[in-house]
């Protein structure tokens with residue numbers, strides 16, 4: 001009888017302790033998980049005046065809150081890629097001598113279609129659409 | 144002195160009754176340290192502790208001016224090093240001491256391996272030491288971002304993205320570390336919180352555990368020293384901890400302070416350029432020296448090996464290596480209780496060789 005009562009009290013105390021602990025920890029863990037902030041959805045951004053970018057060169061353009069690499073391949077040909085390296089997230093750049101896209105972090109190279117040429121990146125860069133409108137380049141998401 | 148009870152009058156008696164300090168004195172009087180050809184390695188744990196204290200003190204000083212936001216962090220560190228009197232020195236000491244501390248912690252760890260101090264009953268001490276080294280690396284990684292310069296920005300992008308490529312928990316872990324989808328202001332705030340509150344708290348607790356265990360178990364002699372003197376029917380020579388070892392340790396701290404002071408004054412830590420999330424990663428980017436070996440390994444692994452992505456393979460490799468190393472005291476003896484001496488030495492030498500060559504390659508290539 002006494003031991004039964006003792007066991008009951010022990011269970012109640014232990015269970016209460018565990019329950020309180022869980023009641024503290026659960027909100028703490030949820031608190032540490034950052035809420036998702038809705039990204040301003042951008043579909044199109046201006047990429048600057050045509051004459052500002054020489055043929056065989058590239059620059060980074062803000063696309064919402066992500067960087068996009070705009071490349072002027074030749075006098076008339078423009079391309080745009082996500083500038084986020086598919087390996088570990090660094091921001092890539094255009095390399096004029098090799099006419100390729102280069103990531104300085106672990107020496108990854110992509111060609112002008114965004115495909116991996118060498119180095120550790122596992123996937124091609126996402127492609128965007130670059131169009132000339134008047135004397136301006138416009139970058140947009142691919143449909 | 145004739146024991147505690149004799150001394151009951153005056154101030155010391157009054158204090159003794161209230162604080163019981165004679166127990167500590169008694170304890171210190173009996174604590175000894177083994178004397179042999181490897182005794183110098185026993186100083187490195189203490190030097191690491193000393194450098195940690197310097198980190199706490201200089202870190203608190205930096206806190207008086209530092210501001211953890213993307214618009215102000217870089218400028219506040221610039222203010223510290225250009226306008227605040229001795230600001231450049233305090234920051235330089237904090238940065239150099241961080242690096243020296245990780246270095247001495249590693250020396251300490253390898254000395255434990257080669258002197259075989261991890262043996263029974265010191266397995267938990269080993270584990271707490273490994274945890275402390277991880278915390279030190281966490282301090283280094285989180286502190287590195289705080290000045291919000293280009294190099295630290297990309298180092299953090301790469302480091303947190305490595306976490307993201309872990310199977311299963313990866314994406315959630317990366318979100319937790321970054322405080323969002325990508326490295327930005329939320330990451331800086333978070334890393335600041337880790338760096339100045341979470342990690343110091345955890346480190347203090349673990350440091351206490353580590354030190355209490357060391358006190359409880361005493362300092363071990365290497366087995367070959369024990370064997371030699373057992374064969375002669377005696378005990379291995381010891382020196383009293385206080386004052387003999389203690390004063391030597393103080394000299395070691397002085398030497399560490401001299402090295403630290405010279406490095407900090409002669410090579411003031413650079414600040415670099417302010418991070419710009421819309422700039423390409425610059426050429427020649429690389430992490431702090433203690434992350435160079437994994438960094439260079441990642442550079443070498445091709446994008447796909449069989450059906451696995453290269454980075455995942457690299458991570459799995461590092462993970463396995465880490466587990467193997469953490470569990471060292473548990474595979475260092477076989478079921479019959481025989482020590483696998485050669486295996487441990489071989490593993491230690493191999494790990495050292497890997498770290499040294501890959502760090503050098505990562506630095507120069």
Ligand code: HEM
Pocket residue numbers: 195198199201202203205206209220234237238240241242244245279280282283284286287288289290338339343412
């Ligand atoms: C309670 C202890 C600590 C506090 C309050 C603290 C505080 C700070 C603050 C405010 C900064 C930003 C200022 C700056 O960048 O110069 C900083 C940077 C840094 N901390 Fe700490 N810290 C502490 C311990 C440590 C430890 C133990 C380590 C290393 C093992 C460490 C490594 C670093 C590094 C590498 C930086 C970047 C330095 C730079 O490039 O400017 N800190 N710390």
Ligand code: FES
Pocket residue numbers: 085086087088089090103104105106107108119120121301
């Ligand atoms: S992050 Fe681009 S190659 Fe590694």
